[in-house]
Amino acid sequence: MRSRNPRTVFTAHPIGFIRSPYRQTSAIPKGPGAQHDAEGSIELLREFSPGLMHIEGFSHLFVLWEFDRADGFDLIAHPPTDEKRPHGVFATRSPRRPNPIGLTVVELLRRDGDTLHVRGVDMLDGTPVLDIKPYLSSIPEEKLKRGWLAEAEKSRNQGT
Amino acid sequence: MRSRNPRTVFTAHPIGFIRSPYRQTSAIPKGPGAQHDAEGSIELLREFSPGLMHIEGFSHLFVLWEFDRADGFDLIAHPPTDEKRPHGVFATRSPRRPNPIGLTVVELLRRDGDTLHVRGVDMLDGTPVLDIKPYLSSIPEEKLKRGWLAEAEKSRNQGT
Numbered sequence: 001m002r003s004r005n006p007r008t009v010f011t012a013h014p015i016g017f018i019r020s021p022y023r024q025t026s027a028i029p030k031g032p033g034a035q036h037d038a039e040g041s042i043e044l045l046r047e048f049s050p051g052l053m054h055i056e057g058f059s060h061l062f063v064l065w066e067f068d069r070a071d072g073f074d075l076i077a078h079p080p081t082d083e084k085r086p087h088g089v090f091a092t093r094s095p096r097r098p099n100p101i102g103l104t105v106v107e108l109l110r111r112d113g114d115t116l117h118v119r120g121v122d123m124l125d126g127t128p129v130l131d132i133k134p135y136l137s138s139i140p141e142e143k144l145k146r147g148w149l150a151e152a153e154k155s156r157n158q159g160t
Numbered sequence: 161m162r163s164r165n166p167r168t169v170f171t172a173h174p175i176g177f178i179r180s181p182y183r184q185t186s187a188i189p190k191g192p193g194a195q196h197d198a199e200g201s202i203e204l205l206r207e208f209s210p211g212l213m214h215i216e217g218f219s220h221l222f223v224l225w226e227f228d229r230a231d232g233f234d235l236i237a238h239p240p241t242d243e244k245r246p247h248g249v250f251a252t253r254s255p256r257r258p259n260p261i262g263l264t265v266v267e268l269l270r271r272d273g274d275t276l277h278v279r280g281v282d283m284l285d286g287t288p289v290l291d292i293k294p295y296l297s298s299i300p301e302e303k304l305k306r307g308w309l310a311e312a313e314k315s316r317n318q319g320t
Contacts, residue, residue, distance in 0.1 A: 012171070051258070053248030076211075088215055089211040090212055090293065091215040098211070099293070101261070122291045130184075130259045131257060131259050132289060139220050144220060147215070
């Protein structure tokens with residue numbers, strides 16, 4: 001294993017903030033079958049708005065954001081989708097991560113100046129946004145294996 | 161627009177490093193039709209390895225990483241996929257981003273202790289890894305619109 005390199009540390013700054021109907025974590029749908037079709041918006045800080053040029057042509061976006069209300073991290077997570085077993089944090093979407101970065105795929109509904117109206121927000125209102133990227137291609141569903149999550153869903157559906 | 165909040169700044173630290181066949185940016189396939197099936201690995205720092213528990217069950221992972229060899233950012237990008245027009249950085253995958261965070265979907269081939277062998281690396285060798293998340297679902301291809309990129313590909317295919 002190579003040693004740590006001091007160049008490999010950077011300070012993250014918000015490029016904008018999320019407007020969402022969720023004011024507290026408990027309001028965000030979680031667990032098996034949770035639907036994420038809530039509408040909200042990304043309000044870009046004006047200084048970054050030139051970076052939105054031509055974004056209107058994309059139907060879906062990756063949004064990288066900060067879990068700004070998570071405090072510290074755990075390497076072992078206990079996700080609400082599986083009450084029976086703990087899992088490594090990198091095999092979950094737990095907010096308590098070594099780098100508190102969240103990732104959400106949203107559908108772009110429309111752009112209004114510095115504001116992107118989107119569907120599929122699962123962030124808290126006021127969440128800092130770190131980056132926006134175009135969503136360009138998908139892994140076909142039939143090629144996806146979803147590990148412990150698929151097992152937990154199956155177990156739940158069987159009532160065990 | 162709300163004011164900046166001092167809590168919304170954090171310092172990113174590597175959880176591990178990428179091993180890749182690419183030693184320089186020019187070696188990474190880019191542009192229309194670029195294939196990303198190169199094999200490589202994610203070598204986790206030992207202190208974070210408990211976070212990998214049960215990751216073996218997932219076929220695909222999101223890897224968040226740092227563009228550690230990019231210097232500064234531009235809000236307007238000139239991607240190699242479209243020589244005719246500039247685009248906003250948030251509508252591209254340019255490395256010169258306000259927060260230098262990269263995102264790659266990889267296929268997990270196998271786990272060997274603290275090392276994840278993966279297919280689909282497009283990072284430089286030695287790239288710092290910030291986070292790993294399970295890839296859980298896809299947007300169906302027929303629902304995706306890919307804006308300027310689709311136009312540039314169409315234009316190229318028509319030889320215009």
